[in-house]
Amino acid sequence: MSDFASIPLSVEIIIAVLSLCAMSYTGVIATAVNRVTRSEAAEAAAHDAGGKYIANIVNERASAITATHGARVVFAAIFAISTAAALNHFVQNFWLLLVLSLAVIAGGSAIVSFVFPGSFGRKHPLGVIRSVNYVLWVFTKLTALFAGRRDTADDDERETEHEDQLALMVERVSESEAIEDDERSLLHSVFELSRTRVREVMVPRTDMISIGGDESVDRAFSLFARSGFSRVPVIGDSVDDLRGVLYLKDAIRRVHHRVNPKEITVADVMRKPVFVPETKMVDALLHEMQANTVHIALVVDEYGGIAGLVTIEDLLEELVGEMVDEHDVAHPEVEALDDGTFRVPARLPIDDLGELFGLSIEDDDVDTAGGLLAKALGRVPITGSHTVVQGLELAADRFEGRRKRLATIIASLAPEENIDE
Template sequence: MNEAPLGLLFGILAGLILLSGFFSGSETGMMSLNRYRLRHRVKSGHRGAKRAAKLLEQPDTLISTILIGNNLVNNLAAAIATVLAIRLYGDNAVVPASILLTLVFLIFAEIIPKTVAAYKAEVVAFTVSHILLPLKSLLFPVIWLVSHVTHFFLRVIGVEKNSDEEQIGLEELRTIVDEAGHLIPRHHRGMLMNILDLERITVDDIMIPRNEVFGIDIDAETDEIIHRLRDAEFTRIPVYDRDIDNIVGILHQRDIINSVDAQGQVQREALMKSVRSPYFIPEGTPLHTQLFNFQKQKRRMGIVVDEYGVMQGVVTLEDLLEEIVGEFTSNLSTDPDDIQPQPDGSYLIDGTTTIRDINKTLKWELPTDGPKTLNGLLLEQLESFPEALAGVSIQPYQFEIKEMKGNLIQSVQARRSGKRRR
């Protein structure tokens, strides 16, 4: 090498710098690939994706291939740079030449290739896979030796290879969906997030509370039942015996037609025969579980009961689906004036309004891990039924009870101060 022309040595050194940049960029490009997008491209039949996926099936072997090539190139470049320095400037130029070579490699063989590969991971990875696959086969004996030595020392220090398939948790999936940006339309992104949140929400959060359930008493007079049915705003109506806690079934509005005789009169016995047996749901059931149960039981309405079998409310399939897609039906039972903005910036809120509805409408962060309604939340804070109108502070929110009826808070004036909870 000492007799080789200087021009040839400089040419070989330049080629080695390019090869070092190739290996550095290859490593970054292959490791930066989005694995889920890569799988999609493989299923679509993309050849470059198939090559890259084949290389990534054994990441330790891939890294060994790249590092063997990179270290070999770097050592050769260092040797040639040393020869050039000695031939041009003598022994004293070896150290300055090493520093200069380090800077050149850092810029042109590390930073620039890796930056390009990080921004254009797919383009780089699919391109370099043409070379890496045959190179992997060519270097197989060396790779086999290096891999076995490496695995031996890893076992010695207690590091075992994880054979589990790469998985992703719910929180990671939420982050992926949330950061999808324009790749997923905003409305669809919201629906996906709602589906993922079904596990966190229970039937208690969306049920129609007991005091708002519309039903008919099977023990009432026929005329009274007919009158109640005429005023019904729902397709399915709970039927109870004397007390709402004693639910005996569910009546569908269409069954009323089947109960009308030739004279146009509703036959009570025929009507009662149309009542379907009730379907009970334990309180605290997660929505994703209840959605499956509705499908399995072929039901569209369930009665939520506590551990003692006491009715807490009613949940319908429509309520559950609206948690995913948003409101899509005309819910006549929902009062549009439950939350009324006031001129002074406060809100007049009905006491039976759920905490989740308040948080959704006003973008507040009231606690949802306890009582489900504003009435329940304020009574929990007061720890008693107020004898007179009272004020409650749940930082940074202030509530002033405006009206009570018996033991039920009817309306509350609420506002949010500038302070935020810590």
């Protein structure tokens, strides 16, 4: 340490204190840079000249953080050297000097962490960056020039990290006893909304009820009444040839002017369809449907085919849970009626259905009574649908829920003359 003997002790102490403060503040700066979003930086740039430097720093976020870490290492080295040089005025033994230097460095770092805590950078990120924006901008550009840029990849990693942190915060808040069960459920639903894709909440094409464009509006009224839906997709030759969407209120408005519903076709009244990819996020679609006052959209798969449909009610159910129709009532599992007839749940396994009548029902494609009825019909059952299959006469009975799912089926032994051999 003889090289530092000519430096006054007071100067060495001042250098040590300043370098320690600078080292700690660079950590605060790194926290602030990591905290500011691009939108906040753009807003700052729009309000004052210094804000444009903040925007540039945030756009070069990875390089800016690398620059602050590099500065932190430099200031740490200066602090260590100046501390050792100052102690060397009092201690000549090398090992004792080393121990004392490490102790002072550790203690000084702990003390300054209280002066410049990391939380300061999280609470006042724009103010922290603004205090050093010119210098930081220069070093950010130099770092980007020599070290190369990975800002896009780092931003993606940071976004994922922020989502994980948010998930942890939601989990911790949910564990609080001050949060009610329904509030806890809603909190989780809001968070999961941004992670849910449309294909997870849509009505699949196999469950879609549609109508041909050349059908009469009178026929459409019958379909509306039997299905319970107020919006129905309009198709051409097949489901993939989707022409539009028919709204019940549009049809009523059209025939209200004393037009014979048998004389106009569905194609004359339908609206243009709205298509969305099945990979779209639910929260984004919900905002779009609200902004454009759209209530139903057709979901398209990666090959351009129709994968299903989704309504704004489907999206809202992801937040508040299933919305039950006011006419829905609870039904018993199996209800015996007159003359050996049973009202059974649509979800009743086909083995249990067969046991009610002493029959052995086998089908590799379906597992439930509702599936058996739908397969025999070749379409989605609606009110009045009935058929004979494997010695049983099945008729759609009750529908429930906003999606009008088949709830119960009337099952009875089919007359022998109606059994398809």
